[in-house]
Amino acid sequence: MTAENWAEMHGYPERHTNLHTDLFGCVSAVKLRLTEAALKESLNTYYQEHDRSARDPRLAIEKEGLVAEAEKILNTLAFNPENNESWGLGDETLEERTVA
Structure with missing residues (x-):
C-alpha cells in the first residue's frame, strides 16, 4: 500500500x-475503492x-459480529x-535522523 493510501485510511483501525x-x-481499503496489485515473483x-497469546485484554469477536461491523x-x-x-x-514530534 502506498504511504498516501495508508494515511488516507488512518492505518489499521x-x-x-x-x-x-x-x-x-x-x-477500509475496499470502502476507499483501493485496488490490489499483484507483485512480480x-x-x-x-x-x-x-x-497472539491470551494476554491481550481486548475482547474477541464472533463471526456474526465481524460481518455486521464490516457491513x-x-x-x-x-x-x-x-x-x-x-x-x-x-500528536508526537519525532526527531529525524539519518543513519548511514
Missing part, C-alpha cells in the same frame, strides 16, 4: 477487539510476526476512519 485487525484494514514480501462500514455513505487525526503518533 484501533478496535475494541484483538482479532481480525487485518480484515477491518481490508474493509521476484519481489519480496514481509510479515510482521506478532504475539456497517461498507454501507455508510462516506468513509469514516475509526482512528482520529492523532493516529500513528500524530
